[in-house]
Each structure stands twice: as C-alpha cells, then as structure tokens.
Amino acid sequence: xxxxxxxxxxxxxxEAVRPPSAPNGGPPVRPAAxxxxxxxxxxxxxxxxxxxxxVSDYDLFNLSRVAAVAIGVASLNLLTGFSGQVSLGQGAIFxxxxxxxxxxxxxxxxxxxxxxxxxxxxxxxxxLVIGLPxxxxxxxxxxxxxxVIAALFPVLLYRxxxxxxxxxxxxxxxxALPSPTEALTDAQWLYLVVLALLxxxxxxxxxxxxxxxxxxxxxxxxxxxxxxxxxxxxxLVKLQLFVISSMxxxxxxxxxxxxxxxxxxxxxxxxxxxxxxxxxxxxGSRSWVGAILGAALVxxxxxxxxxxxxxxASAYLAQLVFAVVLGVCVIVAPNGIAGGIRRLAIxxxxxSRARRSPRTxxxxxxxxxxxxxxxxxx
Amino acid sequence: MTEFLQIVLDGLMTGVVYAALALALGVVFQGTxxxxxxxxxxxxxxxxxxxxxxxxxxxxxPAIAIAIVASAVLGAVIYHGVVRxxxxxxxxxxxxxxxxxxxGLNAIVSMVWGTDPRAFPSPFxxxxxxxxxxxxxSQQLGGVALVGATMLVMAVVFTRTTFGLRLRAVAxxxxxxxxxxxxxxxxxxxxWAAACAVGAVAGIVAAPxxxxxxxxxxVPLLMALAAANIGGISxxxxxxxxxxxxxxxxxxxxxxxPGLGGDLNVVFAFAAVIAVILVKPAGLFGRESVVxx
Numbered sequence: 001x002x003x004x005x006x007x008x009x010x011x012x013x014x015e016a017v018r019p020p021s022a023p024n025g026g027p028p029v030r031p032a033a034x035x036x037x038x039x040x041x042x043x044x045x046x047x048x049x050x051x052x053x054x055v056s057d058y059d060l061f062n063l064s065r066v067a068a069v070a071i072g073v074a075s076l077n078l079l080t081g082f083s084g085q086v087s088l089g090q091g092a093i094f095x096x097x098x099x100x101x102x103x104x105x106x107x108x109x110x111x112x113x114x115x116x117x118x119x120x121x122x123x124x125x126x127x128l129v130i131g132l133p134x135x136x137x138x139x140x141x142x143x144x145x146x147x148v149i150a151a152l153f154p155v156l157l158y159r160x161x162x163x164x165x166x167x168x169x170x171x172x173x174x175x176a177l178p179s180p181t182e183a184l185t186d187a188q189w190l191y192l193v194v195l196a197l198l199x200x201x202x203x204x205x206x207x208x209x210x211x212x213x214x215x216x217x218x219x220x221x222x223x224x225x226x227x228x229x230x231x232x233x234x235x236l237v238k239l240q241l242f243v244i245s246s247m248x249x250x251x252x253x254x255x256x257x258x259x260x261x262x263x264x265x266x267x268x269x270x271x272x273x274x275x276x277x278x279x280x281x282x283x284g285s286r287s288w289v290g291a292i293l294g295a296a297l298v299x300x301x302x303x304x305x306x307x308x309x310x311x312x313a314s315a316y317l318a319q320l321v322f323a324v325v326l327g328v329c330v331i332v333a334p335n336g337i338a339g340g341i342r343r344l345a346i347x348x349x350x351x352s353r354a355r356r357s358p359r360t361x362x363x364x365x366x367x368x369x370x371x372x373x374x375x376x377x378x
Numbered sequence: 379m380t381e382f383l384q385i386v387l388d389g390l391m392t393g394v395v396y397a398a399l400a401l402a403l404g405v406v407f408q409g410t411x412x413x414x415x416x417x418x419x420x421x422x423x424x425x426x427x428x429x430x431x432x433x434x435x436x437x438x439x440p441a442i443a444i445a446i447v448a449s450a451v452l453g454a455v456i457y458h459g460v461v462r463x464x465x466x467x468x469x470x471x472x473x474x475x476x477x478x479x480x481x482g483l484n485a486i487v488s489m490v491w492g493t494d495p496r497a498f499p500s501p502f503x504x505x506x507x508x509x510x511x512x513x514x515x516s517q518q519l520g521g522v523a524l525v526g527a528t529m530l531v532m533a534v535v536f537t538r539t540t541f542g543l544r545l546r547a548v549a550x551x552x553x554x555x556x557x558x559x560x561x562x563x564x565x566x567x568x569x570w571a572a573a574c575a576v577g578a579v580a581g582i583v584a585a586p587x588x589x590x591x592x593x594x595x596x597v598p599l600l601m602a603l604a605a606a607n608i609g610g611i612s613x614x615x616x617x618x619x620x621x622x623x624x625x626x627x628x629x630x631x632x633x634x635x636p637g638l639g640g641d642l643n644v645v646f647a648f649a650a651v652i653a654v655i656l657v658k659p660a661g662l663f664g665r666e667s668v669v670x671x
Contacts, residue, residue, distance in 0.1 A: 086470045088477065133652050141655070143413065143473045144603050148648050151600055155641040270596070271484075274477050281474055312493070316485040323482030330471050330478060331463045 041289075048195055057187040062299055064191045064259045067198045070295035071252030073279045074205055074288055075245045080277075081285030082209050082217050083241045089130070089146030090249050091273030092153035097123050097250025098257030098267075099157075102170040112176050116254050123250020124243055131242035135235055150273035157265035169264030176258035194255055201248060202288045208244070213237065271319065278326045284336025293337050297325075380511040385629050391518040393625020394525040398580035399595070399602035400609070400617040401529065402573040407611050409549040409569035410461055412472040416479035418599030420574050421581030423483060424449040425590055426491050428582055429498055438501045446578045453574030457567040487592045498585035521583040528579045529618060532572065536614065545569055597644060601628070604647040608654050610664020619663065624650070 052060055076090045100122040101115040110118065130149060134142040157164045164170070179189035209217065216237050219227040227234055257263045275298050283294025301321060306314035333340045399417060406414045414420075424445045431441035456479065464471045502520025506513055536542035548555040548565040556562055581595060588594045601624050609620025627650055628643040638646055654662065 080470060084470060086473045088473075133655070136656075141607070143415075144607065145648070147415065147603075148600055148644060151596065152641070152644060159642065271481070274481055277474065277477060278481070313489055316488045319481055320485035320489070323478050323485060326474065326481070327460060327478045330474050331460070334468075334471060 045195075045199060049192065052184075052188040052191050057185060060187045060191045061259070064187075064194045065256065066292070066295045066299045067191075067194045068252055068256035068259050069276075069279070069298055070292045071198055071201050071255060072249050072276055073283065073295050073298075074202060074291040075248035075252060076276055076280040077285050077288070077291050078205055078209070078241060078248070079245045080280055081287075082214070083238055084221055085135075085238060085242065086143045086277070087146045087242075087245075088143055088277060089149035089153075089273055090245075091268055091270075091276045092146075092150045093123055093126055093246050093249040094253035094256065094276065095153055095263070095268035095272075096126055097253030098263045099164065099170065100250065101254035102172065102257050102263045103164075105172060105176065106170050112258065115176075116251060119250045119254035120247045123247040123253075126250070127243040127246025128239075131239050131246070135238045135242060147270070147273075151270045154265040154269055157268075164265075167265065169262055171262040175261065190259060194259065197251075197255060198292075201251070202291075205248070206288060213240070217241070275322060278322050280336075282325055282329050282336050284338030284340075286335060287338030287342075290336050290338030297322075384512055385633050386626060387512060387514065388518075389626040389629025390622055391514075391522055391625070392629065393622040394522050395580050395584045395598055395621075396601040396605050396624050397618045397621025398525045398528065398576055398583070399598055400605040400621045401532065401614060402577035402580070403602055403606050404611050404614055404617040405569055405573040405576070407606070408614075409545075409566050409573075410457070410472070411466045411469070412461065412464075413476060413603075413611075414479075414573075415473070415476035415599070416483055417573070417577050417602070418595030419480050419483035419487070419592075420449060420452065421577045421584070421595050421598075422487055422592060423452065423581075424574075424578030425498065425581040425585040425594070426487060429496065429585070429590055430491075432499060438499060442501060442582055445582060446575050449578035450571035450575040453570040453572075454567040456574075457570040458563070461570070462563055462566070484592055491592075493592055495589040495591040498590040500586040501582075517586055524583055525579060528576055532576060533614075535572070541568075545572070597641065600644050601625075601647055604644075604651045606661075607651045608661055610661025612660065612665055613663035616661055616663025620661070 051063065055063075072090060072094045076087060079085045079087050079090075097119040101119040104110045104118045105112065105115045130145060134145045158166055161167070175186050175190070177186075177190050177193055179186045181189075184192070208214065216227065216232045219230055219232055220234050220237065224234055260267075279294030279298045280291065281294075282297060283292070284290025302315060302318040305318040305321065308314065309317055329336055335342070399421065402417050402421075403414060406412055406417070427448050428438075428441045428445035431444050432438055436444070460479070461472075461475065464475055466472070500517045500520070502516045505516045507516070507519065534542075536546065544555070544560055545565055545568060547558070548560055548562045549569060552562045555565070580598070584594065584598060588598075602621065605620035605624045606617050607620070608623060609616030609618070611617060624647050628647055631646040632638050632643050635646070658664075
C-alpha cells in the first residue's frame with residue numbers, strides 16, 4: 001500500500017522517501033562533511049567559551065543577549081523552517097517567559113532555576129491555548145492569530161499595571177545568576193551559563209528534528225496527503241511542535257530577562273516579534289547556526305546604525321535595513337545566510353572535484369541542495 | 379434605546395473603515411494569494427501624502443485625489459518590484475513579504491514625517507447633525523459617503539466592466555487567462571493598484587479622528603484582518619459585511635461588557651472570529667476550496 005503511494009511519487013517527493021541522515025533534518029550530508037561541520041562546531045563552541053576572558057564586560061553583556069535571543073530565534077526556526085508554520089507572535093511568547101520568570105523571582109522569591117521552569121511551563125500553556133485553534137484553522141490563520149497576540153501583549157502589560165508594574169516593569173534587586181566563585185565576575189559567569197543553555201537547547205532541537213518527529217515533519221512538508229496516508233496525525237504533530245516551540249521561546253525569554261535584569265513592556269512591541277521573524281528568515285530558518293547569526297544581527301544592527309545617524313531616526317534606519325535584508329532574503333536566498341553558505345560550499349566542492357576528474361564530476365553529487373517546499377505543488 | 383441606537387450607528391461608522399481596509403486585503407488575497415499585512419501602512423502612507431499636499435498649499439480635495447492616485451501607483455510598483463518574484467504557492471514567504479513591507483514602510487514614514495501625531499483636517503467640515511436624539515458628525519457622514527462611493531465604484535468596475543472581468547479572470551485562473559492572451563503580471567498589478575486605492579480611502583477617512591501618526595492603522599488593520607476572516611476573504615461582499623459586523627460588535631461589546639473597551643476591543647473581535655471559524659472555516663460568505671488529491 002505504502003509502496004504504491006511512494007513509488008510513483010518518488011521524483012516529486014524526494015525529501016519524503018529519503019532517509020533523513022543529516023543531523024539537522026536537511027538534505028543528507030555525506031559523513032565526511034558531517035564530521036567536518038561537527039568539529040567546526042566544537043571549535044566554535046570552545047572559542048566562544050574562551051571569549052569571556054578576553055573581552056570587556058559590556059561586550060560580554062551583548063554576547064549574552066545574542067545567545068538569549070538566539071534561543072528564541074531557534075524556537076521559531078523549529079516552527080517556520082521545520083514545520084512550515086509562520087508565527088508572528090514569538091516575541092510576545094518570549095516576553096511572556098521573561099515576565100513569568102521575573103515575577104516568580106520577585107514576588108514569590110523563587111530560585112532562578114525554578115523561575116526558569118515556571119517560564120517553560122507558562123510558555124507551554126500559552127502555546128497550547130494559541131496552538132489549539134490556530135493549527136486547526138490552518139493556512140494563514142496561524143499568522144493572523146499570532147500577530148494579534150504580538151500586538152496585544154504590550155497593551156495588556158499596561159492595562160494590568162498593578163500586576164505587571166506597568167511602564168516601570170519588574171526589576172530584580174540582585175543579579176539573577178550571581179557568580180559562585182571569586183575567579184569569575186558576574187558577567188563572565190552569566191555569559192558562560194547562557195552559552196551552555198544555548199548549546200543544550202540547540203542539541204535538544206537538533207535531536208528532535210532528526211528523529212521520528214523530524215521524519216513526520218519532512219513528510220508533512222513534502223505533501224500533507226502523503227503524510228496522512230502514511231499514518232501521521234498532521235494536526236497533532238503541528239500542535240506538539242507549536243507547544244514545544246513556545247516552551248523554548250519562553251525559556252529564552254526568561255534568560256534574556258535575567259541578562260537584562262529587568263522586563264519592561266517597551267522591550268516587546270509588535271516590531272520586536274517581527275524582528276525575531278526577520279532573524280529567523282535572514283539567518284536561515286533551517287539551520288541552528290543561522291539562528292545565532294540572525295540573533296547577532298538583531299542585537300548589533302541597532303548599535304551600528306546609531307553610530308551612522310544619532311537620535312531617534314537610527315532606530316528606524318535599523319528597521320529599514322532589516323526590511324531590505326529580509327526582502328532580499330525572501331526573494332533571493334529563501335534559506336538565509338546559512339543556506340547561502342551551504343550552497344556556496346557545495347558549489348565549491350563540486351568545482352574542485354570537477355577540476356580533478358572532469359569526467360565523473362556531474363554525477364559525483366547527485367543531490368544538490370534543494371528546497372523541497374519550492375518544488376512541491378500546493 | 380436612543381443610546382443603543384447611537385452606539386449601533388457609531389459602530390457601523392467605524393466599521394466602514396475596517397470594511398474598506400478588509401476589501402483591500404481581499405482584493406490582494408484573491409489576486410496574489412498574499413495576506414498583505416502592510417495594507418495598514420500603505421493607508422498611512424496615503425494619509426501622509428494627502429497631508430503633505432495640504433501643507434504645500436493644495437486644497438484638501440485635490441490633495442485626496444493625488445493621494446489616492448499615488449497609492450495606486452505605489453501598489454502597482456510594489457507588485458512589480460517585489461511581490462511577483464515570490465512564487466504564489468509559498469504561503470510562508472508571502473506572509474514574510476507582507477511583514478517586510480510593513481517594517482519598511484513604517485520605517486520610511488517614521489523617518490520622513492516623524493512619529494509625533496499630527497492634526498489631519500477633516501475634508502467634510504465640522505458640523506453636527508441631530509435628529510431624534512441621535513447625533514452624527516459631518517466627519518462620520520462624509521466618511522460613510524466616501525467609503526460607500528468607493529465601494530460602489532469598485533463593485534461596478536468588478537462586475538460590469540471588461541477591466542474588472544479580466545482582473546477577476548486572472549485572479550481566478552491565471553493559466554487559462556494567460557491562454558486567452560491576458561498578461562497576468564499586468565492585471566495582477568492592476569489589482570494591487572485598485573486595492574491600494576481603496577486602502578488609501580480608508581486611511582484618509584480614519585486620519586481626522588484617529589490623528590495622523592505612523593501607528594494610526596495598526597488597530598484598524600487587525601480589525602480588518604478579523605473582518606476578512608469573519609466574512610470570508612474569498613468574497614468581496616463578505617469582507618465588507620465582515621467589516622461592518624466587526625465595527626458593530628466591538629462598539630456594542632466595548633459599551634456593555636465591563637472591562638472591554640479601547641485596545642482590548644481587538645480581543646473581542648478575534649473571539650468572534652474564532653467562534654465563526656469553528657462553525658464555518660471559510661467565513662460567513664467564503665467558499666470552501668476543495669482540493670483533489
């Protein structure tokens with residue numbers, strides 16, 4: 001039965017019948033390349049761990065912000081890149097996580113780790129409440145529902161200001177994660193903790209999309225009917241993904257709040273949610289490295305533009321640059337910076353091989369990097 | 379009773395702005411399959427153009443005409459410059475593109491004209507009509523008349539002219555239309571132009587009461603999205619009825635349900651959307667699309 005369905009469709013749904021051997025659920029990478037990228041990752045992580053002893057505390061603060069935002073962007077990558085759902089409200093859920101953690105530390109005097117767990121739980125509940133109607137409605141309704149959440153979140157924060165502190169927000173009297181030893185300053189310790197949490201999150205997400213869920217997702221992307229006839233409950237898988245993504249976004253938001261030491265409504269306007277989407281698309285929504293690149297863009301671009309023109313206009317210049325970069329990415333490089341780099345690497349490898357043995361070159365890599373979503377008829 | 383009637387009237391008159399914006403959303407969606415989240419910003423741009431013209435000494439009505447024509451041109455330019463490069467079946471890319479335009483237009487408006495609210499002169503004067511205890515401002519009556527006239531023109535264009543027929547043909551089945559010799563790119567950009575002209579009217583009608591600012595159309599856009607969903611985005615009549623319905627519902631809800639009002643009206647509108655969607659997924663007037671496996 002399944003063979004009958006799968007065989008005639010093979011050319012259309014290559015993604016579906018191919019074993020997902022790549023670690024990130026993308027097109028299969030040959031073992032050598034996988035090993036190279038694994039070791040590259042290890043080297044990068046080691047370098048990142050050495051950084052706190054070389055740079056100033058202010059730079060560390062920015063890097064910690066990048067890492068925290070990267071967790072939020074990675075959670076959105078799970079949705080947009082791997083399950084094809086566009087959420088415009090990830091920034092609001094990020095903010096909800098921040099508020100949940102800060103308020104439980106401030107008002108119930110929880111320890112930081114318990115506050116993180118509270119944030120994750122709240123994120124899961126919010127994800128379930130939004131995801132239940134949104135995944136059922138399907139199509140653009142998810143985007144519609146989430147943009148409303150994103151627009152309303154700051155309004156609600158002002159509206160219930162007795163509870164949320166209104167304009168002033170919630171602040172902590174002491175650092176959320178103070179350094180346990182004399183050898184490290186608070187900033188250094190915080191950075192290392194955030195870095196470790198980012199790596200753990202990415203490892204978790206990578207494992208998630210590489211396993212059974214990942215296979216179900218590539219089936220859904222290849223064709224919903226194909227997925228249903230293979231026994232995949234598409235609603236359930238999408239809902240699961242949405243809830244997990246919300247939990248991780250809330251987790252990242254809590255860490256972001258710890259890094260900043262405060263939460264205020266001003267941090268989470270509609271534009272912030274959109275910026276998270278920009279980071280996801282521009283960095284590359286099917287790549288975890290892309291999430292970090294995108295987060296770096298979000299954190300550093302405003303300070304770059306403010307050095308170009310001072311004052312209020314710099315924020316709008318940054319916004320304009322975001323828009324232009326995003327537009328270029330949507331049209332020219334749908335897989336973002338990370339996808340572009342991968343395509344470049346494949347192209348260069350093929351060229352170097354072509355130079356060495358011109359006759360066998362075209363068949364050496366029969367599976368060029370494809371975006372299955374582009375080919376599939378909807 | 380008089381109070382209730384007054385609220386109903388006020389609600390319907392707010393609703394016409396939502397209806398116009400929702401109609402613009404619907405025309406773009408039918409043509410290019412894109413949920414144009416930047417429609418509100420396009421309306422803001424139109425209002426600012428009209429305002430800038432009046433500042434330059436042009437009388438208000440010619441200024442409005444200039445703004446509407448400029449918006450139509452802008453719509454066609456956006457379709458030709460950006461939208462046509464994204465394949466129509468990529469829903470996620472199209473939605474991201476809408477967000478891109480929203481970000482970009484918002485940034486440009488804020489940089490050119492600043493974020494401080496400005497007073498937009500009402501083109502309809504400032505008198506108030508009273509009858510039977512109900513009061514209607516000239517702005518409300520004039521707004522309804524202007525939006526109503528625009529919709530009438532659109533209805534005639536879409537159903538009674540060759541232009542509208544070709545527009546609908548390309549929107550409904552681009553391939554067959556191409557076989558009949560219609561250049562789909564040309565007609566889709568005409569659709570974008572028409573949508574942006576309607577959106578411009580919404581912006582100009584909303585500006586005198588809302589105060590001209592870059593964020594002026596954020597809430598109306600959300601309301602229009604709700605309207606498009608309730609009425610069914612695939613039906614032009616549906617989105618207009620949806621807009622009026624949303625205006626009415628939020629006015630009544632804001633008055634009689636304690637705790638609602640102001641920005642929270644959006645919550646109420648979307649609760650209504652979810653209620654309708656659960657019963658009729660394609661909206662009140664929408665047609666369900668059936669896909670063959």
